Structure formats: structure tokens, C-alpha cells
Amino acid sequence: MxxxxxxxxxxxxxxxxxxxxxxxxxxxxxxxxxxxxxVGYPKLSMAERLRVLPALDPTSCCLPVGSVIGALPAGDSPRTVRLTSIGGLPHYVVGLSKNRELAIDGRSGTPVAAVDAKFALKSAAAFASPAEARYRDLVDEDAWTHSKALDGHRPLHRVDIDDEARTLLYVSGRTGEVVRRASATERQWGWIGAWLHWLYPFRxxxxxxxxxxxxxxxxxxxxxxxxxxxxxxxxxxxxxxxxxxxxxxxxxxxxxxxxxxxxxxxxxxxxxxxxxxxxxxxxxxxDSGAPRPQLAKLVLVTDGQHDETRRALHCFNAAGLQVRELEWRPMGGETFVLARDGAGRGRLQGASADCAPFEAHELDALRAAGESMLPDARVSGARLQSAYDWYYYDRATHSMTGHVGRPLPVLVLEFDDPAASWLYLDPKTGALVQRLDDHLRVKRWLFALLHSWDWKPLLDRRPxxxxxxxxxxxxxxxxxxxxxxxxxxxxxxx
Structure with missing residues (x-):
């Protein structure tokens, strides 16, 4: 028995x-x-990147943005386009499908076919000055580059900087851009911080x-x-x-x-x-199974008659903005040029409109663009949010989500689809900065609140x-x- x-x-x-x-x-x-x-996992924020880039000179820069279309691989179309500086020279960086990026010389229109050690050192020099940059090696992945966001840039060149922070820079093997910055403090503490906490010994x-x-x-x-x-x-x-x-x-x-x-x-x-x-x-x-927002397609003028690039640079400079980077963004069937200076301040300009930079999109136009992202649902509520709350809040830069910008104000659109989707739109850029549905709102409570104690009354009352x-x-x-x-x-x- x-x-x-x-x-x-x-x-x-x-x-x-x-x-x-x-x-x-x-x-x-x-x-x-x-x-x-x-001490968080190493990253390179937009503010850090813009701060060291040289200003774009409208008198010597660049080929028209439409010329980049002819430099793309057959069958590819641009999803995003930025004009930035790589190695001290203007380059267009074009986002393609499958997380790929292609850098194109802004003066010659020649695609960057390969990034060697010399190119990597030249690119890192802007982040090193006045310290000396020394080339280390080429890696596919190491302890500080496990992020999926870097998959489109591998392999990565590692460059040591002889500065006080003993910085280690990672340069994209695809575009030549500096894509990650890791100080000695981040690397030393990282071994008993993020590397252990996220079980990266198994990565x-x-x-x-x-x-x-x-x-x-x-x-x-x-x-x-x-x-x-x-x-x-x-x-x-x-x-x-x-x-x-x-x-x-x-x-x-x-x-x-x-x-x-x-x-x-x-x-x-x-x-x-x-x-x-x-x-x-x-x-x-x-995963709620809710449809992904349908983002507008980028359309560039390719007739060779319109030099949108120089025109935009002249307009922004005349408005007092020292442009470090331009980005072409579609919204509502139109294309706009977003300029950012070294402090991260931005202004907008219609790609083919009169020279009249402006601060932000009209809310009605922004709402119409947001409604088109979920064409099978209707907006059940809309509000302009000017303060952080339970679902939309900022974190310290070094934290896990700290590098993700959470601008204010934002236009919040609530939809009547089965997943009760919410879209957060930035009036200053027209970008979709956050998407939530019923499942992701539950995750905010069960993960972010319980694990990191992202409770606003506590975050506002440190220590x-x-x-x-x-x-x-x-x-x-x-x-x-x-x-x-x-x-x-x-x-x-x-």
C-alpha cells in the first residue's frame, strides 16, 4: 500500500x-x-552624438538628397534618410529594410562600401578630441555590444581613447558612424552590474x-x-x-x-x-496581436532640379540654428526636414515649401497623420499631454530605457480597436514616440512597476x-x- x-x-x-x-x-x-x-549598460545617446558633430556648412554641402536614390542597391527604397557627419565629412545615412543602413558620401554620392581601420579612426576622432585615438581591433560582438539595435552595424571596430574616462568607442562596420560609447567606469562596474544581472555570460x-x-x-x-x-x-x-x-x-x-x-x-x-x-x-x-501602426512612406524629389538639402541648410542657418544633422520625415502625405543643433534643439521645414522654419506641427495635421496609422480603427479620444504620468514617463539616461526620448508635450490618440491602442505623437518632430495596447499597459504594471519601482511619486522623491x-x-x-x-x-x- x-x-x-x-x-x-x-x-x-x-x-x-x-x-x-x-x-x-x-x-x-x-x-x-x-x-x-x-551604472547602466553602455550606450550612446543622441545628445552625446550631436554634441561632438561639426556644423553642416550650407556653402560646401552637399549633393541634393534626391541623388541618394540612385546610389541605393537595386530594388531598395529609403525608409529613413539623415544627413550627418562621419569622419568630419557630410554623409547621408539611409535606413533600408531588415534593419540595414547605408552611408553615402554627401559630396561624391559614392556609397561607403567598406569601413577599414583608417576610416574608423577618422570617425572616432570627433569623439576623441583633444585626446588621442588608438585602433584596437574588429569584433562582431563583445560584452558591451549585445544589443539587437547594433545588429545592422556588425562587425564593429573598437577604438580606445586616451582621455580621463578611458573611453572605448565602437564604430559601425557598415556606415562608419560611432554607435556606442563605453567609459572605463561603465565597463568595470558593468561586469557586476548589467553583465551579471541580464545573464550575459550566456550571450x-x-x-x-x-x-x-x-x-x-x-x-x-x-x-x-x-x-x-x-x-x-x-x-x-x-x-x-x-x-x-x-x-x-x-x-x-x-x-x-x-x-x-x-x-x-x-x-x-x-x-x-x-x-x-x-x-x-x-x-x-x-503580444496582443494588434496591427502595427502603418508609418508613412518617405518620398524624395529625384528630378535633380530641386536642391532641398542646401536650401534647408540656408533656411535653418538664417533662422539662427547651427545644424548638426538633418532628417527627412514624412507626415500626412508631405515630407518635412527636421534639423537638430548641437544641444538637441530642433526645427522643422517643409521640404518643398517656402523658407519658413517652424517649431512644431499643427495638432490637427498631427492627429490626421496619427489616425492614418491605424486605418481600421477610429479615434475614441485625443489629448495633449504636458506632464509625465503612469504610462508615459522619463528615466535617468543610464537606465535601461533612459536613452529613449520622452518629449513633452505629446499628442495621445486612443483608438477603439480590440487591443485599445494608444499612440503618442511628438508635435516637434511628427514622430511616433510610444505605442501602447492593453497587453503593454499590463506589462508596464507587472514589469516596470514591480521590478524597477517606476512609481512616479517615488521617482520624483529621490533618494x-x-x-x-x-x-x-x-x-x-x-x-x-x-x-x-x-x-x-x-x-x-x-
């Missing part, structure tokens, strides 16, 4: 062995999380293809550890003290502290583990946010370390 399963004992044994396997691993997660509060090697699955199942195991520990702790706590005078059954001081710490921080630890799991969108639980997150992390660290020591004792006895 089979003996009945002892549920309590099974629970305790499961927690014990899960802890032996995972406690040290969990401790590293808490330490790395605190590091990431202050770029033989198990790279299973990186997402490793995160999912490690997190599930951590959640099992948290649930069994929390339930076990509650079951073993008594309202009336045990004979030895404590409400915890354990006489050993370390066991007793592990019990009390687990009761105090167990629920918080469990929410952090589960929300971390949700960050990778396991099994596509946050209260810092103190609470550090307190929770220290609690989690003590639970994990005490569990690791107890597990080591158990293994030695075995």
Missing part, C-alpha cells in the same frame, strides 16, 4: 534543494541590481541561442524557491513561542535569521523574480526611491547568502 504524500515535508525538501542550487545565484542578482541603479557563445530560455527557466526556478520558502516560513511560524522562547522553531541562529528574513522580504523577492521573468516577454504573453530599493536588495541579499551558507552546511553533512 502506497504511503500518503507528506505535503509539508515535500514543500520543505523542495525549498531546501532549490536553495542549494540557486541561493548564490540569487545573491548575485541582488548585488548587480543595486549596481545598475547607478555570444555556444549557448547564445538559448539565452532567453535560460532566463525564463532560471526565473521559474527562482519563483519556485520563493514560493516554497514563503509558504514554509509561514507554516513554521507560531503565534505562541516554541519551548525555547522563539516563534521560530529553529535554535540555530543562522536558521532562525533566515526564517525571519524570509518572512520579512519573501513576498518582495518573489515579485522581483516574477517581474524579471516578464521582462523577456516569455511565451509572448504581452527615497534609492533607499527603499537598496533596503529591499539588502534584505534579498541576506536571505540568499544565509540560504547559501545553510545549503553548504547541508552538502557537507551529506
Amino acid at each position: 502506497r504511503r500518503p504524500v507528506n505535503v509539508k515535508r515535500t514543500l520543505f525538501i523542495t525549498h531546501r534543494w532549490a536553495g542549494i542550487l540557486l541561493c548564490l545565484f540569487m545573491a548575485l542578482w541582488f548585488v548587480s541590481g543595486v549596481v545598475m541603479m547607478y 555570444g557563445g555556444a549557448v547564445d541561442r538559448w539565452w532567453t530560455e535560460i532566463i525564463i527557466y532560471t526565473s521559474l526556478a527562482g519563483a519556485l524557491l520563493g514560493v516554497t520558502g514563503l509558504v514554509s516560513g509561514i507554516l513554521r511560524w507560531r503565534r505562541r513561542p516554541y519551548p525555547h522562547g522563539s516563534r521560530s522553531p529553529y535554535r540555530d541562529w543562522l536558521m532562525r535569521w533566515h526564517h525571519w528574513l524570509g518572512l520579512a522580504f519573501g513576498l518582495l523577492l518573489l515579485t522581483w523574480i516574477v517581474s524579471g521573468l516578464l521582462s523577456v516577454n516569455p511565451w509572448q504573453v504581452f 527615497l526611491w534609492d533607499a527603499l530599493l537598496i533596503l529591499g536588495s539588502v534584505g534579498g541579499l541576506l536571505v540568499s547568502l544565509s540560504g547559501a551558507v545553510l545549503g553548504w552546511r547541508r552538502l557537507r553533512r551529506q
Whole structure:
């Protein structure tokens, strides 16, 4: 006759062995999380890039923007076009399908076919001045370039800068642009920060293809550890003290502290583990199936009669804007030129209209453009948002989403489609800066709020946010370390 399963004992044994396997691993997660509060994964923001670029000279720059069409590969059409400086010289950078980019010399119209070490050093010089730039090597991917956003730029040239920050620059092997900047501080702290927290030891090697699955199942195991520990702790706590005078059954001081710490921080630890799991969108639980917004196609004048480029530069310079970069943007069936200066300030100009730069699009025109992005749905609500809220907010530059611009004000359009889509449109550029649907709004609560505590009252009251997150992390660290020591004792006895 089979003996009945002892549920309590099974629970305790499961927690014990899960802890032996995972406690040290969990401790590293808490330490790395605190590091990431202050030192993020290396990136290059638009502000950093624009700040070092030279101003575009309207008297010597450039071929008309329409001429870039003839330099594109057969069958390709431009999705985005920027005029910027690479290696101190004007270049058009054309965005193509499948995350590809092509750089075209702004003076000769010749596509950049290959980026060698000499080209990479010349491009990095703008970011190095007055320090010296030294070429290191060519890599496809390393510890600081795992981002998918860089896939269209690989391989990457690495250039060391002899500045105070001991900067390491990454130069695109496709366009020659500097695409990432990593200081010595970011690299040194990054090993015990983002590199550990995101399990990047499993990226770029033989198990790279299973990186997402490793995160999912490690997190599930951590959640099992948290649930069994929390339930076990509650079951073993008594309202009336045990004979030895404590409400915890354990006489050993370390066991007793592990019990009390687990009761105090167990629920918080469990929410952090589960929300971390949700960050990778396991099994596509946050995919609503809603249609993607249909962005307008870019149309450029190619008759060779209109020099939109020089005309736009003259117009913006006459308006007092020292242009570092031009970008051609479609909206509402028209094409506009967006100019940015070294401080990131922008002005707009109709591509073929009179010379009259302006600050922002009319809201009616912007709304009409937004409505066309979801043609099968109707707008059920519209508002001009001038302050951050639960779903639209800014973060520090070094944080995970800090490099994503969140301008204000924004025009918010709410649609009546099954997924209840919201589109956020920037009047100053005409760009779609954020899209939310019912699934992504849930993710905002279950991931961003529970994992990073992106709660606006806390974000606005630092260092209260810092103190609470550090307190929770220290609690989690003590639970994990005490569990690791107890597990080591158990293994030695075995």
C-alpha cells in the first residue's frame, strides 16, 4: 500500500534543494541590481552624438538628397534618410529594410562600401578630441555590444581613447558612424552590474541561442524557491513561542535569521523574480496581436532640379540654428526636414515649401497623420499631454530605457480597436514616440512597476526611491547568502 504524500515535508525538501542550487545565484542578482541603479549598460545617446558633430556648412554641402536614390542597391527604397557627419565629412545615412543602413558620401554620392581601420579612426576622432585615438581591433560582438539595435552595424571596430574616462568607442562596420560609447567606469562596474544581472555570460557563445530560455527557466526556478520558502516560513511560524522562547522553531541562529528574513522580504523577492521573468516577454504573453501602426512612406524629389538639402541648410542657418544633422520625415502625405543643433534643439521645414522654419506641427495635421496609422480603427479620444504620468514617463539616461526620448508635450490618440491602442505623437518632430495596447499597459504594471519601482511619486522623491530599493536588495541579499551558507552546511553533512 502506497504511503500518503507528506505535503509539508515535500514543500520543505523542495525549498531546501532549490536553495542549494540557486541561493548564490540569487545573491548575485541582488548585488548587480543595486549596481545598475547607478551604472547602466553602455550606450550612446543622441545628445552625446550631436554634441561632438561639426556644423553642416550650407556653402560646401552637399549633393541634393534626391541623388541618394540612385546610389541605393537595386530594388531598395529609403525608409529613413539623415544627413550627418562621419569622419568630419557630410554623409547621408539611409535606413533600408531588415534593419540595414547605408552611408553615402554627401559630396561624391559614392556609397561607403567598406569601413577599414583608417576610416574608423577618422570617425572616432570627433569623439576623441583633444585626446588621442588608438585602433584596437574588429569584433562582431563583445560584452558591451549585445544589443539587437547594433545588429545592422556588425562587425564593429573598437577604438580606445586616451582621455580621463578611458573611453572605448565602437564604430559601425557598415556606415562608419560611432554607435556606442563605453567609459572605463561603465565597463568595470558593468561586469557586476548589467553583465551579471541580464545573464550575459550566456550571450555570444555556444549557448547564445538559448539565452532567453535560460532566463525564463532560471526565473521559474527562482519563483519556485520563493514560493516554497514563503509558504514554509509561514507554516513554521507560531503565534505562541516554541519551548525555547522563539516563534521560530529553529535554535540555530543562522536558521532562525533566515526564517525571519524570509518572512520579512519573501513576498518582495518573489515579485522581483516574477517581474524579471516578464521582462523577456516569455511565451509572448504581452503580444496582443494588434496591427502595427502603418508609418508613412518617405518620398524624395529625384528630378535633380530641386536642391532641398542646401536650401534647408540656408533656411535653418538664417533662422539662427547651427545644424548638426538633418532628417527627412514624412507626415500626412508631405515630407518635412527636421534639423537638430548641437544641444538637441530642433526645427522643422517643409521640404518643398517656402523658407519658413517652424517649431512644431499643427495638432490637427498631427492627429490626421496619427489616425492614418491605424486605418481600421477610429479615434475614441485625443489629448495633449504636458506632464509625465503612469504610462508615459522619463528615466535617468543610464537606465535601461533612459536613452529613449520622452518629449513633452505629446499628442495621445486612443483608438477603439480590440487591443485599445494608444499612440503618442511628438508635435516637434511628427514622430511616433510610444505605442501602447492593453497587453503593454499590463506589462508596464507587472514589469516596470514591480521590478524597477517606476512609481512616479517615488521617482520624483529621490533618494527615497534609492533607499527603499537598496533596503529591499539588502534584505534579498541576506536571505540568499544565509540560504547559501545553510545549503553548504547541508552538502557537507551529506
